[in-house]
Amino acid sequence: MQVAFDRDGILAAMADQISPELFDHLVELAALELDAKEAEYLRRELNNQLKAIDELAAIPLDESTPITTHGVLYTAYTRPQLRKDDSHPSDAAAAIMNQAPETEDGYLLVPEIPHEDLE
Amino acid sequence: MPELCDLPAHELAQLIRKREVSAAEALDSALARIRVVDGEPGCLDGSRADGDNVHAFITLTEERARTQAKTVDEKLAKGEIPGPLAGVPFTAKDIFTVKGVLATAGSRILSNFVSPYTATSIERLEAAGAVLLGKVNLDEFTYGSSNESSAFQPASRNPWDPSKVPGGSSGGSAAAVAAGEGALSLGTDTAGSVRQPAAFCGVVGVKPTYGRVSRYGLIAFGSSLDCPGPVARNIRDAALMLNAIAGPDPRDSTAAVVPVPDYTAGLEDGVKGMRIGLSADYDQITFFNHQTGKLESQPLPKEIATAVTRAADKLSNLGAQIVEKVPMPHTRYGIPAYFVISRVEAASNLHRYDGVKYGYRTKEKVNDLRSLYRKTRAEGFGPQPKLRILMGMYVSAAQYSEQYYQRALRVRSLIRGDFERAFDPKGEHKLDALLTATTPTTAFPVGQIYGDSVLMQYADQLTVPANHAGVPAISIPAALSSERLPIGVQLIGPDFSEATLFRIGHSYKKATKSEPWRAEKPKILRKN
Numbered sequence: 001m002q003v004a005f006d007r008d009g010i011l012a013a014m015a016d017q018i019s020p021e022l023f024d025h026l027v028e029l030a031a032l033e034l035d036a037k038e039a040e041y042l043r044r045e046l047n048n049q050l051k052a053i054d055e056l057a058a059i060p061l062d063e064s065t066p067i068t069t070h071g072v073l074y075t076a077y078t079r080p081q082l083r084k085d086d087s088h089p090s091d092a093a094a095a096i097m098n099q100a101p102e103t104e105d106g107y108l109l110v111p112e113i114p115h116e117d118l119e
Numbered sequence: 120m121p122e123l124c125d126l127p128a129h130e131l132a133q134l135i136r137k138r139e140v141s142a143a144e145a146l147d148s149a150l151a152r153i154r155v156v157d158g159e160p161g162c163l164d165g166s167r168a169d170g171d172n173v174h175a176f177i178t179l180t181e182e183r184a185r186t187q188a189k190t191v192d193e194k195l196a197k198g199e200i201p202g203p204l205a206g207v208p209f210t211a212k213d214i215f216t217v218k219g220v221l222a223t224a225g226s227r228i229l230s231n232f233v234s235p236y237t238a239t240s241i242e243r244l245e246a247a248g249a250v251l252l253g254k255v256n257l258d259e260f261t262y263g264s265s266n267e268s269s270a271f272q273p274a275s276r277n278p279w280d281p282s283k284v285p286g287g288s289s290g291g292s293a294a295a296v297a298a299g300e301g302a303l304s305l306g307t308d309t310a311g312s313v314r315q316p317a318a319f320c321g322v323v324g325v326k327p328t329y330g331r332v333s334r335y336g337l338i339a340f341g342s343s344l345d346c347p348g349p350v351a352r353n354i355r356d357a358a359l360m361l362n363a364i365a366g367p368d369p370r371d372s373t374a375a376v377v378p379v380p381d382y383t384a385g386l387e388d389g390v391k392g393m394r395i396g397l398s399a400d401y402d403q404i405t406f407f408n409h410q411t412g413k414l415e416s417q418p419l420p421k422e423i424a425t426a427v428t429r430a431a432d433k434l435s436n437l438g439a440q441i442v443e444k445v446p447m448p449h450t451r452y453g454i455p456a457y458f459v460i461s462r463v464e465a466a467s468n469l470h471r472y473d474g475v476k477y478g479y480r481t482k483e484k485v486n487d488l489r490s491l492y493r494k495t496r497a498e499g500f501g502p503q504p505k506l507r508i509l510m511g512m513y514v515s516a517a518q519y520s521e522q523y524y525q526r527a528l529r530v531r532s533l534i535r536g537d538f539e540r541a542f543d544p545k546g547e548h549k550l551d552a553l554l555t556a557t558t559p560t561t562a563f564p565v566g567q568i569y570g571d572s573v574l575m576q577y578a579d580q581l582t583v584p585a586n587h588a589g590v591p592a593i594s595i596p597a598a599l600s601s602e603r604l605p606i607g608v609q610l611i612g613p614d615f616s617e618a619t620l621f622r623i624g625h626s627y628k629k630a631t632k633s634e635p636w637r638a639e640k641p642k643i644l645r646k647n
Contacts, residue, residue: 001176018513021567022513023509026509026513029512030466030508030509031492031496032493032494032496032497032509033493033494033497034497038502040444042502042506045506045571045572046509048571048573049458049576050573051413051573051578052454052455052573053455053458053459054363054455055451055452055524056455056527056530059449059452059530065532065533067525067528067531067532067534068526068529070329070343071343071531071535071587071588072375072589072614074330074375078330078373078375078377079375080369080371080375082371083369087512091237094487095235096477099233099477099478100476100478101237101474101479108475108476110475111485111486111487112486114487114488
């Protein structure tokens with residue numbers, strides 16, 4: 001009852017939409033670091049996923065097809081009212097701060113923040 | 120009499136309310152079952168499964184549970200009514216927060232995170248008298264359909280055959296419920312993550328309408344798709360659980376202000392006169408052929424297709440009208456659209472994990488904040504979150520957004536349109552529900568698919584359309600395969616029609632009550 005598949009030796013024939021250079025750029029944007037083996041796996045999977053995603057290109061669409069951001073439509077009756085923009089004391093402040101890996105005098109401690117001088 | 124841990128939640132709650140058994144005894148029974156069947160809990164750098172146990176748990180909250188059970192018994196002794204789920208042991212997928220308890224999301228990056236607050240749905244279950252046994256395993260950040268991607272190993276196994284996966288991402292939830300480790304579990308469903316494991320483990324899984332249940336305290340994956348939902352051993356228990364967790368919540372602006380009916384009220388009303396649809400678009404399964412680089416289709420496996428047909432016949436015999444050939448032409452685009460939409464939302468939701476405010480921080484010495492971010496995220500995330508972040512960034516980038524993200528959101532409208540036409544009371548089909556298979560296969564062997572992110576995603580192809588559309592759907596046990604593995608069928612209905620889906624599911628259960636497969640137990644319980 002399984003769908004048969006064979007992954008071996010099949011990728012060479014496929015054109016990669018995400019080149020090694022583009023992949024490195026994405027890794028930088030995503031604030032990640034990858035070793036070579038992990039990078040190879042992830043780039044391969046991204047390119048495979050894009051081949052599935054490309055199926056969407058075949059659907060006739062025009063600008064009149066609306067964008068759906070939530071399946072269920074909210075009406076004036078079902079949409080919750082916004083809360084008043086009030087502040088409330090919390091008894092969780094210490095518990096929240098205790099989660100921080102490093103603190104000093106009630107502040108979160110981080111290494112030096114790199115900055116560039118803007119022209 | 121069966122052991123207390125094997126009783127349905129509604130029967131157990133009744134016995135406890137009548138004080139024929141205590142909440143403490145019900146808890147002891149569940150804990151004893153956990154000791155017998157669960158084995159080593161999932162832990163960071165843990166060993167692989169031994170092949171004989173369920174391994175549902177990451178965190179067992181035994182002391183907390185004993186205090187809760189005691190409170191229920193004390194209330195009863197004073198003549199107070201402690202709620203409709205009085206003393207019923209339940210588990211929660213470790214993607215929900217509970218104050219003072221680890222909330223790992225199955226990830227190293229949250230492996231030390233102790234939540235300072237409790238999720239609304241858990242607060243509501245406890246207010247209804249239910250007793251939390253602990254947190255159960257899942258795919259890392261819910262990203263998967265097999266549980267194998269959890270950073271907490273051994274990952275959960277299928278109680279019907281521990282060499283098979285329990286499904287995912289709520290695999291720990293479904294496995295625990297099937298094995299008697301709690302009568303109920305709270306899962307989440309973003310593309311089928313409650314329904315698919317429920318089908319694999321032979322239990323009931325519910326994806327409520329989007330906005331029916333608050334997401335407050337749910338660690339986010341795809342914010343426009345995520346739905347907390349019940350996992351139970353029967354429809355009545357699932358309905359009782361949804362009664363407890365549904366409804367608006369001032370802490371979640373997407374929790375709709377829609378009255379919550381008593382979901383148990385109409386269960387015995389039958390299906391006479393209901394219109395239940397079948398669609399050929401759900402009879403085909405699509406998979407990606409790596410050799411040709413193309414998506415290909417093939418019919419559903421025969422045993423699964425037969426389970427759907429048999430369910431339709433049974434419901435027809437009960438007086439429902441079966442409407443065949445309902446067109447759902449955009450079903451096959453559910454996964455491609457999901458690959459885009461869910462990744463964009465996941466990437467956005469995962470930016471918060473940076474080693475500064477909470478969670479894991481790299482132990483390596485770093486010179487600046489950027490290095491801290493990179494090393495922390497590199498070490499803290501497993502391959503599946505990394506894959507989602509990278510894809511989310513790619514398809515939402517300015518130069519590709521029109522081609523991918525905007526297009527996927529429009530396709531989502533088309534998928535929603537399929538359901539609106541099928542359920543339109545003035546339309547051609549006027550369906551009360553659509554009946555489909557839940558999964559394209561039965562539970563697959565551990566290690567067979569994991570690593571192939573495309574094939575794994577296609578495990579959700581029959582469940583994901585309901586998430587795009589926001590409509591409710593349930594998976595109910597329908598048969599056992601020739602390998603003695605559960606097969607589930609799915610009922611999908613219009614917005615906020617959970618009561619109707621429960622009614623159909625309950626009618627089906629009653630009509631098949633005496634069938635031999637109903638009496639079979641998961642292998643792990645047969646052995647013990």
